Amino acid sequence: MTALIDGPRVKAKSGVAKQLVVFLHGYGADGADLIEIGRQWRQILPDAEFVAPNAPERCAMSPGGRQWFPLTMRDPNERWDGVLAARPTIDAFLDAELANLGLDESALALVGFSQGTMLALHVGLRRKKAPRAILGYSGLLVTPPDGTPPGDMAGQRPPPAILLVHGEEDQLIPIDALLLSTDLLAEAGLSAQWHMSPGLGHGIDNAGLLHGGLFLAQSFGVAVEFKTRPPAPAR
Template sequence: MATIDGPRVQAKSGKPRQLVVFLHGYGADGADLIEIGRQWRAFLPDADFVAPHAPDRCAASPMGRQWFPLTMRDTEERWRGCVAAKPTLDAFLDAELAKRGFDDSALALVGFSQGTMMALHTGLRRNRPPRAILGYSGILVTGPGHAGEAPSPYEKPPAILLAHGEEDEVIPVEALMMSANALAEQGVPAQWHLSAHIGHGIDETGLVHGGLFLAQSFGVKVAFARR
């Protein structure tokens, strides 16, 4: 099993109480998202941020990484890819939590595109649920015929926010409601945010909404959130 790591931003307070893990998209790497952690320090001063590089080099972008291959020629490749990559991500999360003496109640997963697929797939199958899952521009991956390995039946599932650009040309915006509806069928409620005039990316409004969502999920008070 591969070992992964990536760039980090330490808690602004110097005393971490939460861990936020960014999962980048296909063909990128951890450096693509870690800057968001610097921006969110204002919302989450007690959070450590880490953005591991996915385990494999990306065939379509040799300088980037991938959680699993994507050819779009196989309707089941996303499912097989998530299943195959989950143990590596689980091991990383377990090690990062143990290093800080945290359990999953102090963990939030933030994904973009393929990273959102991994965040939802892995986060909903942990032995204990993370506190929150935030997915940008992604989709909930389901098994063949919506069968396969089922998510863990949590008594209290993680808080989930799905955000998407209404003009996304890579993963169409319809994926947002498809994912939210599929989660509802599994008894997992999800909030959602639609970014107007945005393609496959994250705008400033989406970033602020996501940061406030994580703060609320962790019970952190943000003064200007009441405006």
């Protein structure tokens, strides 16, 4: 039976939701860990509703935290098995949220952090209709145990816009994961933008937040005006 999930929300600033941004939190955290980003981004995405569901499982390694799937680092297949097991729960949640708002996938963006990025990529690239955008912080593309790119990722037309953001000094999921993920996506026929944050560990800095917010605005076709010179675009 598919687990029912929910979490904190930020309503559209305009009062009418025309886009839906779903945050998928990291291992040992919960929805409250990321929903504050929605409160910041609503300034440039006034028509977006933000929601950050709590993963269905309690995290054994972080009392009070949640997990999308367990991480023991002892089983080489646990990430792949984990994203496969978590996908139905997230798909059901997304379907219900879109139906409730009267929106379709062209108005949907998935934003993940760490384990949440693994799910955002895995789930987002396999939905019958692609979300408008996938934004992943400090994570990676999970592949089958044999390491080959999954063959079921490139069937969506149009494909989603993808941006991956990573800290250069990340010791939990090293920066090599960013480069490997973009290469694997390319092998599957999917292009991805990327941004590397110099000196940053396993986290999200202000530059990454700004790049992410602008990426979502661009993906949704929302014009953003700057009173000062905007940052350089993500590479």
